[in-house]
Amino acid sequence: MTTMTEASVREFKMPDVGEGLTEAEILKWYVQPGDTVTDGQVVCEVETAKAAVELPIPYNGVVRELRFPEGTTVDVGTAIITVDEGGGDAGAGGAGGAPSVAESETSAETPAQAPAPPAPQAPKPEGRKPVLVGYGVAEASTKRRPRKGVPVQQAQAQARAQQPEAAAAVQGELNGHTSPVDRPSPVGRPLAKPPVRKLAKDLGVDLATVTPSGPDGVITREDVYAASAPPAPEPVQTPVAAPSPAQAPAAVSHEGARETRIPIKGVRKATATAMIDSAFTAPHVTEFVTVDVTRTMKLIEELKQDKDLAGLRVNPLLLIAKALLVAIKRNPEVNASWDEANQEIVLKHYVNLGIAAATPRGLIVPNIKDAHTKTLPELAQALGELVSTAREGRTSPAAMQGGTVTITNVGVFGVDTGTPLLNPGESAILAVGTIKLQPWVHKGKVKPRQVTTLALSFDHRLVDGELGSKVLADVAAILEQPKRLITWA
Known part of the structure; x- marks a missing residue:
């Protein structure tokens, strides 16, 4: 032996x-x-x-x-x-x-x-x-x-x-x-992508029992949802075994309980740590501006018909991102970081544009590398890929590293504005509120116009009130008169 x-x-x-x-x-x-x-x-x-x-x-x-x-x-x-x-x-x-x-x-x-x-x-x-x-x-x-x-x-x-x-x-x-x-x-x-495995785990579905419908026998999200659907009632009820500890839900609660306890881990834990570090390390200042974006909304409708943008996601976020990139080009000192160890301000000659995305795992901020070099169609494609990848849970760790400036679109939730916290290591973050019809004085008359509120938070060690105001004013001016994307770029 x-x-x-x-x-x-x-x-x-x-x-x-x-x-x-x-x-x-x-x-x-x-x-x-x-x-x-x-x-x-x-x-x-x-x-x-x-x-x-x-x-x-x-x-x-x-x-x-x-x-x-x-x-x-x-x-x-x-x-x-x-x-x-x-x-x-x-x-x-x-x-x-x-x-x-x-x-x-x-x-x-x-x-x-x-x-x-x-x-x-x-x-x-x-x-x-x-x-x-x-x-x-x-x-x-x-x-x-x-x-x-x-x-x-x-x-x-x-x-x-x-x-x-x-x-x-x-x-x-x-x-x-x-x-x-x-x-x-x-x-x-069973063959399945990590997000599909995570979905199956959350729904308590054993992938070995799922019939795949994807190419080469790959299990899709739809297959998991179909497997998780409650079966038709049967005359004879079969006892169900108690779940193992690995199947226990993340949130611990009991019937009639007054509290539910959720373990702090993963993305939520990382977000909490980062926000605490940001709030108590960088002195935040937030400025606000309300702007008429009617012309921008009209331009978006025209761009949707442009053959060069066919198949791409054309929405307000696209032009807001482009406006911020132009504002940074006009005020490059805002794109910087604070090096505490070496007591230096590091000016970045590139823009890795972060986009805050809400996912089932929590809030993540992947970024578009070298966004300042991209044309409008390239930027639209990058935004579309970033959003779809985040929603499917496939965002890689590398995609969330090295951001310099971030946009958070709270308007998708019907929120007018907010005071966003900086991502650690970044100098500024722009919050975009909901766009809605409001009475507005236009050419001396009160008319219904498409209006939104922008909020820019910045690190006051790096960005003083003058520089922060210039950046926010430039973004607002471009969204009010989008032709400045041409004249200022």
Whole structure:
């Protein structure tokens, strides 16, 4: 009987999937102890303060141990899973499983033998793309994940029991007994994007039970919603097992309770920390201006008919963003940051324009890199991609780094204005209120006009009242007379 050497066991540590993030929550394990994994195979999904991402493992071997259960927040650099690159003990605890306590004690008295060569691997599936820069491609597991609610010990027993069947199927194919066409579809991790997995987790849907409708068998959001719909009532009611801790809702409350407690983590925790740092570090000043944007609204309707903008999202935010970029070009000192360590003001010769976006995970602020270099069609395309990506939950951590100035559109909620807080490291943020018909003096007469209120908050260490007023006045002037986009640009 061969024994497993500790030298063959590798630890996979929680990586920093963002820039300087210190922790991440394990949302879902896609493997169990005893499963065979290959280099680049996705083993779990984690959520950081920035985004939800899948983690591929850089080893070949057999899963020996999952260090943390789902729902646990783990510090970056902490080992989360161990893999035996020697293939494990083929005769202990089921194929590929970790040795039992009795066998471990026996092995201490028996001379160690060379580890058995790893079992032949099934042909790698094609078509998967890298899910995270630097980790390679994700591959489907040859093992079925345990159903939700199954205890850990039972799940491990199921995984070990299934291992001989998977190995036999692979060996049979390699020997030519079964062709890939005739072979039944492998039992593996259902194909779905991270936002769809997150949606399924929130709705309590097991993806293994969902019928995919997307290309190449990919499960879509619509499939998850369909699976979450309540089934038709049946004459005989079947008892439902109690949910496992991993299925427990994030908000803890009870029927008739007077309070609901929601854990502070992920995006909400990061937002709270950033806002506290911003509020108590940068001295905020906010200025307001109410402006007639009737001409801008007319221009938007004309631009919607322009063939150069066909298929692009043309809305007030597009022209407001362009107006702010022009105002920054006319007043470049506003685009700066405060370097406390070096006691320097850093003037930025580029504009990474942040757009605040409300998502199911909380408020995030991805930014358009080098927005000052983009034409109006390019800016429209970038805004459309930014918004759609944020709504689908696919915004990457890199997309939220390096912002210089931000726009927050509170008008979409019917709000007239507000006093926005700066994103840490930025010098200014522009809040845009709702646009609505109001009585307005136009050419000496009171007429109904499209009116909105703008609010500009800025760091008073960097931006004094004169500079802040000039920037806000320029934005207002452009929106009142949009032809200035040409004359001032």
